[in-house]
Amino acid sequence: MNWELDLHQILRQNKPIDNATNFKNWWRFSLFFFLLLSLLSSFADATPSKESKATLIEYLAQEKTHLTIAINNSAQNIQPKNEAQYNSKMQQISSMLTMTNAKIQSLEGFLDNQNKQQLALNQRLKYLQQLPLASAEISIQERVAKVETLLTINKKTIELINENLTLARELEVALKDEIKELELWEKNYQLEQKLDQIKLTKAKLNQELNQLYQSNINNNDKKHHVTNNSNFQLSNEVNLLINNQHIALIHQNINALNLQKMIIKAKILLLKNTDTKTLQLALDSYRESLKQYANIEKSLQQMTSTLNNEAKLAVDTNLKKSINALQKILNSQLSDITEQKQTVLFQLDDAQNQLKKLVSSRQTLAEYNMENLPVIVNKLIEIPNLFYKYVKTLALKVYDSYTWLDTLPAAILWVILSLSVVVFFTLNRFLKSLSNDKERSRLTGYLYDGTLTLLQRNIPYLCLFTMLWASLYFTNISFANYQLLFNLISVWFTFRILILIARLGLLERISDSSGKDVKLYYRLKWLFLLGGWTTALMVFSHLFPLPLLIQDIFNRLFMLFILAVSLVAWKSKDVIPYLLRPFLKYKKRYFKNAISLLVILVPITLFTTAIIGLLGFVNLAWTMCRYQAYLLLVLVGYILTRGLVFDALELFSEWMISSLRNGWLWIEVFLKPIDKILRIILFLLSILVLFQLYGWHSDSLVMTSLGKLAQYTIVNLPGLHVTVMSTIEFFIVLASFVWASKWTREFCYRWLFKNAKDAGIRNSLSVFTQYTIIMLGAFITLHVLGLDFSGMSMILGGLAVGMGFGLRDFASNIIGGIMLLIERPVREGDLITIGEHEGRVAHIGIRTMRVSSWDNMEVLIPNAETFNKPFTNWTHQDSIVRTVVPIKVSRADDPVMIQQLILDVLAIIPEIEPDPPAQVFLKKIDEALIEFEARYFINVQIHTRFEIRSKVLFAITAQFKAAGVRPPIEPISIEIKEGHSDLPVKKHVSTND
Structure with a gap:
């Protein structure tokens, strides 16, 4: 990393220039010594001397020191500045790698020889220990002690050889990594050189473009001066055409160079990192370049056809030569564009294959064994020390840079730090004054209160972060040096916000008497704390960077965190809709169903992703996580935006009702349609943003497949x-x-x-x-x-x-509906009687008319019935309708009194219209009865005829009863038949009471 290079910059400056040469000479000497030592050891006696062993141990100790220094020097990798330095350094490292491989082979052979010597010494020791004690007892003990000493020295030698082997192999890995970095530097350097060449070519093309523009201006000036010569005018027009074609060709060349530049930048990104995100960016660049190449090719083909037509019409030899030269350039450019397209297609296929392999690759658990356990533990223990060194180095760099600041920049820095404290203190007081306990009913109110609370509770941390950023910025520290620190701060701040949101929504808003919201808060709190540490370790391992094995451990820990989140979300799937009840109270059913479905689908999706990551498909899991995060962001953004738009329209509707004369009319006619249009636009924008985030462009595989399906x-x-x-x-x-x-x-x-x-x-x-x-x-x-x-x-x-x-009847009904609308013999709301049906017209359609009968039934009457058969419209002109009620009384009652009684009743009923007045007529007098006819008028838009008729009859009955008028008795006719034997006798008896 850059900060490591800066940390050792002073040491690098103090080292001699010929450091690599010294190491090269030392490697040659050490290699020669090992070869000589191996050769001599093969001819040595089985009982080596103590002096040779001591010399060997001393040399192996020195070799260990030299290997350690070489490893440290390889870690201080200095990038070459030009191609000559690259070639020199590559040659040196290749030589060192060759000598290191030879040294490893020599050490392995020497280790094998030492193991054989140790085996021989052990056998000799056993032989000496089994000898019988005799006069030579003292000599045998001395020989045993000597062999034991040699065994001890041999074990020490073997340990040193093993340590040197480990260091040599580590140096071999470091040298190979350095060679890979140099190869990447070479590719990057070549791409940068291509970029420089593209810039120079663009500059030349721009100069040529300016010359062509000036040539067009000169030709136009000549055209104005010479107006009578037709040949000159024609030649001038052709020259202008050729110049314009040259200009268009140069523009296409510039566009092609820009595409090459974009492709080179994509390659540079792939050289630096080959993760899924970078590959996806490179794929997008390749697809965009292919699209642009197709447009350039189409434009060049059009230019070629235009020049072919002009070549047929050209007469002047010079013009033909110019056109032919331009055609050759166009053909060459077309072939180049075709070749570049094929190259980009090959690169696109290669990148797609790499992405597929990377996503489908599985990291096994083979490296997680007992042999690697001490290495893993040591690397994990070193993480706090590494972070401490990183922070210490960064602090020292800030301090050193601050000491080199002039008086004015230092004063400005202190002023900014002081202003930051004052501003955030004032902001804290201001936010406290804005906060209140007002009950909210809209989403905007909840968002407003939540934002204020989150800002107020994070004011001190925001102040410290601002001061830290100002210190780093004014001391000219590059972003690469503090990128890791800022990423860790971002992780901490993100999980702190999540914990605060959970606290505000669950703990400080206690609405569940069972305490499920409080339990959920504590679950989420501990889960977010563990997730914060896991995410921070994962970020640290990737950006520092740590070994791949440690990165894989932290990646799997993060997948465990996602698994825990999915389990908690699944366990709380009944609590979340209950907590969202205030927001869902006035929502439609489909919105509530969508929330219920998401509460089930999100945990299942997270659980599946976590299991895939834990099984070793980490890249696939990361890709799924990214897509799920995109979907979640778009969904949350859509819900929040939709809620804000709904609240804004609701406030606007309230203002319309309170301020405008016909506010409800404006709401129905304009505001509701605008709401529907905004919903559709917001939904389409969300889909578009989601497609852009997913990389589903017009030329992507998904969109191409959808296009084929659509066609x-x-x-x-x-x-x-x-x-x-x-x-x-x-x-x-x-x-x-x-x-x-x-x-x-x-x-x-x-x-x-x-x-x-x-x-x-x-x-x-x-x-x-x-x-x-x-x-x-x-x-x-x-x-x-x-x-x-x-x-x-x-x-x-x-x-x-x-x-x-x-369809004659169908057509007649449609024509009848149109004629009903034109002639308007009946309108909606009229009381009509058609055949056996009577009721109020509810709707006049294009085919039928819907009548609501008095039995609360909807009767559909074809429109042709209104023209083929007569019907009665009780309210065609107005809604005042006459009702006739027949009333019969006994012949013995006074007709004048009866008439007056009925008139009195009709006069006291308020539903009867006074104009025209009610009337009572004597209709019929027979042998036993007198029949009257009461006529009155009512407003059928307000009252029904049956209702008022019943009320009139009840009132007349009560009035007759009070006046002593008895109900009439109809005459009864009895026929008596008389005959022979048992036949009855017929008689006519008429009774009248």
């Missing part, structure tokens, strides 16, 4: 071609016109024709407007579906004839 043919008949896309467009356009027809009718009835005095005319005009939109929508939707009206004239004619015969 799949469902029906292919003469004059009718229906595809999947046309079907989708048909339903979209149909839904749009259905909504537009309803809105048009409401708009015309409530707003456009609101000044019409006659409600029938107003309704008819609005319905005609709706039918116009429906007819227009029918033609457009059928055309969108794939119906060709020009090719289906015969079929449409046949359908018209069929409608004339088979």
